Amino acid sequence: MELYAERGFEQTTVAEIARRAGLTERTFFRHFADKREVLFAGTDSLRELMVGAVAGVADSAAPIEAVAAGLDAIGAFLQPGHDYSRRRQAVIAANAELRERELIKLASLAGSLAVALRGRGVAEPAASLAAEAGLAAFRVAFERWTSEDDPPMLPELIGQSLDQLRAIAAAGRTPEPQR
Amino acid sequence: MELYAERGFEQTTVAEIARRAGLTERTFFRHFADKREVLFAGTDSLRELMVGAVAGVADSAAPIEAVAAGLDAIGAFLQPGHDYSRRRQAVIAANAELRERELIKLASLAGSLAVALRGRGVAEPAASLAAEAGLAAFRVAFERWTSEDDPPMLPELIGQSLDQLRAIAAAGRTPEPQR
Numbered sequence: 001m002e003l004y005a006e007r008g009f010e011q012t013t014v015a016e017i018a019r020r021a022g023l024t025e026r027t028f029f030r031h032f033a034d035k036r037e038v039l040f041a042g043t044d045s046l047r048e049l050m051v052g053a054v055a056g057v058a059d060s061a062a063p064i065e066a067v068a069a070g071l072d073a074i075g076a077f078l079q080p081g082h083d084y085s086r087r088r089q090a091v092i093a094a095n096a097e098l099r100e101r102e103l104i105k106l107a108s109l110a111g112s113l114a115v116a117l118r119g120r121g122v123a124e125p126a127a128s129l130a131a132e133a134g135l136a137a138f139r140v141a142f143e144r145w146t147s148e149d150d151p152p153m154l155p156e157l158i159g160q161s162l163d164q165l166r167a168i169a170a171a172g173r174t175p176e177p178q179r
Numbered sequence: 180m181e182l183y184a185e186r187g188f189e190q191t192t193v194a195e196i197a198r199r200a201g202l203t204e205r206t207f208f209r210h211f212a213d214k215r216e217v218l219f220a221g222t223d224s225l226r227e228l229m230v231g232a233v234a235g236v237a238d239s240a241a242p243i244e245a246v247a248a249g250l251d252a253i254g255a256f257l258q259p260g261h262d263y264s265r266r267r268q269a270v271i272a273a274n275a276e277l278r279e280r281e282l283i284k285l286a287s288l289a290g291s292l293a294v295a296l297r298g299r300g301v302a303e304p305a306a307s308l309a310a311e312a313g314l315a316a317f318r319v320a321f322e323r324w325t326s327e328d329d330p331p332m333l334p335e336l337i338g339q340s341l342d343q344l345r346a347i348a349a350a351g352r353t354p355e356p357q358r
Contacts, residue, residue: 062350103286104279125319125340130347132318136311140304161304168309169348171241 009035009095036101039088043105047112049073054116063122067134068162070113074138075155082145082154089146110135133169137161187273215280218267222284226291228252233295242301246313247341249292253317254334261324261333268325289314312348316340 014035018025053073057066078085092098113131114124122130141157151157193214197204232252236245257264271277292310293303301309320336330336 062347064347064350100279100283103282107282125323126343126347128322129315129319129340129344132315133312133344133348136308136315139311140308143307144304161308164305165308165312166348168241168243168305169312169345171243 009091009098036098039092039098040101040105043109046074046077047109049077050109051112051116054113055119057120059120063117063120063126063130064134064162064166066117066120066122067113067130068159070116071134071138071158071162072155075141075153075158078142079154085142086146106135106139133165134162137165140164187270189274215277218271218277219280219284222288225253225256226288228256229288230291230295233292234298236299238299242296242299242305242309243313243341243345245296245299245301246292246309247338249295250313250317250337250341251334254320254332254337257321258333264321265325285314285318312344313341316344319343 012035014025017035017038018027050070050073054066054070057069061069092102110128110131113134114127117127117130118124138158138161141154141161145151145154145157152160191214193204196214196217197206229249229252233245233249236248240248271281289307289310292313293306296306296309297303317337317340320333320340324330324333324336331339
């Protein structure tokens, strides 16, 4: 990560990363499929945390409440690493391939969230809709959290973002489109 | 498309596609960056339609109503090509790289939708939230439309999907997560 921030993702080689981390290249490739994966190594931990939080919510809670609990767990986990997250976002924002990889990882989190909701008895398509809308709210909160110097806490931003989603969805019925 | 459906995406070469279409390979590459792009050639037309429909909605309409109009325009455009869309989805579903490309194209549509909303004076983050939640609703509707033999019309499914999103978002306040 330090190397990516110092000299850009494209210019950094696996050999340099491995040297900085005190590893051989062979060891590096035992842990990561390629140099992009270093930036996404935390995805599975986030997934486990999120799924665990969703499973821990009272049975009576609405799907969107379970989604909120899952995202809140991610937010609480990421909060202490604000500086790291900001540097990482800067590296990702500067590289189209990394932006695509990030998109794919977020979509896979949405997929896991939908599975967790189905595990609570939420039917499709409500499970997928709630999961994807929730991840959209998370992305917006995370974007603000990593772009401001002294932002509110991430869990608070996630809560605001979900409130906004609620307000947007509640505004107006689907109109007859103008032809 | 026919060739992809007949023998699978991986097994089809650009030379074969060009021959079937009566083109030289050189002409093929003048139109498409690679063989994947054949499947996504319609994205820019969909984008223009969607953005045009959003711009045509009354100024007084809520952001989610403008989103609904944009998605409805896409639905009305795709409806006559149900068979094509089903074959295309089967090809994409069978190939991880194509699924990722589809994800990226849908994200780019959400980005354009957010831009169109900002053009109507919708502030961030409401514009991005409304756009991404809307695209989630579209994906769910499209998924059902391409997976059933005799589904309701796509614009109707999109409307149902947006109604469901509204119901999900309205259910319950954000709870205190269980710790």
